[in-house]
Amino acid sequence: MRLSRYFMPTLREAPSDAQIVSHQLMLRAGLIRQEAAGIYAFLPLGLRVLKKVEQIVREEMNRAGAIEVLMPTLQLADLWRESGRYDDYGEEMLRIKDRHERDLLYGPTAEEVITEIFRAYVKSYKDLPKNLYNIQWKFRDERRPRFGVMRGREFLMKDAYSFDVDEAAARRSYNRMFLAYLNTYARMGLRAIPVRADAGPIGGDLSHEFIILANTGESEVFAHQDLVEMGAPGPDIDWDGDLQPLVDQRTRLYAASDEMHDAARFKKEVPEAKRMTARGIEVGHIFYFGDKYSKPMKAVVAGPDGVERPVQMGSYGVGVTRLMGAIIEASHDEAGIIWPDSVAPFDVAVVNLRVGEAAVDQAAEAAYRGLQSAGKETLLDDRDERPGAKFASLDLVGLPWQLIVGPKGVADGVVEIKRRATGERQTLPLEAALKAIRG
RNA sequence: CGGGGCGUAGCGCAGCCUGGUAGCGCAUCUGCUUUGGGAGCAGAGGGUCGCAGGUUCAAAUCCUGCCGCCCCGACCA
Structure with missing residues (x-):
């Protein structure tokens, strides 16, 4: 590309609205243009980066056995009434009506849609496990969008959904995503720490957030220093084999976000010299939620015994647009952005x-x-x-x-x-x- | 949603307090000189001063309402 014919509007000075370095640099380097609070246009250079980040996420999902689909941005309210979330979701959900006065919404996530698709076709345990994902724009009408693409209202998210016959199988699906996430971030030159996260009403230990260390991050993390040094497992692992040891190796050491932090445990389990307290950016969240959606939405499969039971589900999110910001936070200097080779425009x-x-x-x-x-x-x-x-x-x-x-x-x-x-x-x-x- | 701040040229800002012809730097355009780390000189263009109403002979400036944006907090890829 000849720069004289390209569209790369760089700015000498950062717009005063931008407060954190990644936002300032994205604006100055001509990657994005703000159209409204938390809503951005991607300019040519920014789009190239976004596509590369997206492609890495896609390749690592595929490698781990997930299958890509594309779900609509507009969803029927009726589906959300089935799961019970239409009334629960609150102001963050952008609700709209079509010309027939039918209630629609701009999807903030896609558990309902994927469950609807799954239940229409899959009836037997023999067809499991399945993991379907899509990379699609989401909308959440945040109370307070901020920091550029780090917390936008419209954002690109990869969301994967696993379907298994029982909890043991669901754990295997979870483990695949856990390790795939570490590989994904590593390919972008990022070091992500998996931390225990709130598993919600289901409870249990199957919920992790992936945090990139950056002092402008919104989350506080407490972790064993060795976890930071521990690398990703790499692509050449046996994805159909027993991944539990690789996961255990990375979940054995203490790591928690502020809401899960247990100061007494931290002190007891981590020697003082290894105790790390830092800020970070959440770039992924995975969790297992069992039959939370499959039960009310009647997504059932017949088991070997012929008895139908709700399928066991998990969901796995990566903020693709947020990752762009996180990469810049992690890799820049006084002069500007330093793109890792893998995502450079x-x-x-x-x-x-x-x-x-x-x-x-x-x-x-x-x-x-x-x-x-x-x-x-x-x-x-x-x-x-x-x-x-x-x-x-x-x-x-x-x-x-x-x-x-x-x-x-x-x-x-x-x-x-x-x-x-x-x-x-x-x-x-x-x-x-x-x-x-x-x- | 509570608290705070800001809307003046593409970007960064001054002017507002104390009402009286809308300014500066960068960027843009023209010309000349320049050419290894955001050049110099000369000239030029670009503005509903966020929007609406009010006060006044006169409003960017004072008053009222609205809209937008940012930051801190409570909530979340």
Whole structure:
């Protein structure tokens, strides 16, 4: 993409509405545009990041055996009357009527819809387990939207729903999601801590929130330091095998959000040097809720004994738009965003420092073609700007690599490459530079 | 929803207290000079001062109502 023809409206100063760094940087880098409180348009660069985050979530869901569907944003109120939540949900639910005066709502989540779909087709334990998910826009009319995409009213969420014949099987489904989540965040360069969360009326130990450490986070967490260091399990585990040991390894150590925190236990179970208290951003929440929806909505399957019973369900959410903010909170510096390679809107910027000077133009074009043919998503900065302005805006936007083509280098037959994350620079011939970036 | 704050050019702000021709920086446009970390000079364009009503000879400024946005708290991907 040639920057001169692209749409990347960067700002030198942050709008005063933005208070936290990720929000400021998203606005300054031209990723998003606020349309109303908690409602954002995604501009070209932001959309590219969103799609990449979404795709990583999708791939890790698929790997763990979940199956993608797409449910509507508008749902019938009648379904929610069946589950009993239409009256319970409150002001956060955006309720609307169609031309026939029929009650609809803009879905804040999709337990009812997925249960309706499931019950229409699945009647036997032999068809279980099933895990269906979708990545779809949700709407929650928050009392107080804030921090840009971190707490929007309209947001993109991946929500998965598992269906099992009994609690033991449901636990296996839960474990798959637990580990898939850790892999998902790891691929985005994030270190997520699973913490015990309130399991709601069902109780039990099958509810975890996944927290990214960041001092602007809304949640307070208390955890054993070793849990932070413990990595994700990686993709090559036996997803159909016994995952319990891998989960136990990560749930054995103390970790709790503020509402679940037990100061006495924390003190007793965690040696003083390992006690970590920090703030974090919740980027996922998984829980098992049994027959909470299947019972009232009559989603039943016949067991081996021929007896019909409500299916055992769990749900698993990832805030995709929120993740964009969380990644920036976790990865930026004074100059701007530092995108992890996996979610960067482009892989590399070719910076032409002297647009209009034939030799430099030619060298920049050659670099651009070379990177593109190597399959690298490349942004060619062919704007008629001074070098300083180019460097400042490209650092702000935070692509992982810059390949800098200037008149001095061209005269010497070399270009410079710069790694955004470390600031490390190398001056070398074009071919060697392309090779370094290709990896 | 309780408390606080803010709406003036695309962005950041001054002007309001004490009413009297709407300003500054950045950005934009033109020209010249410049060109490895957000250039210089000269010129130009861009405004229902959030909206509505009121007071007044006169309202960005004073009064009333409404709308919008942000922050803190209680609640949540």
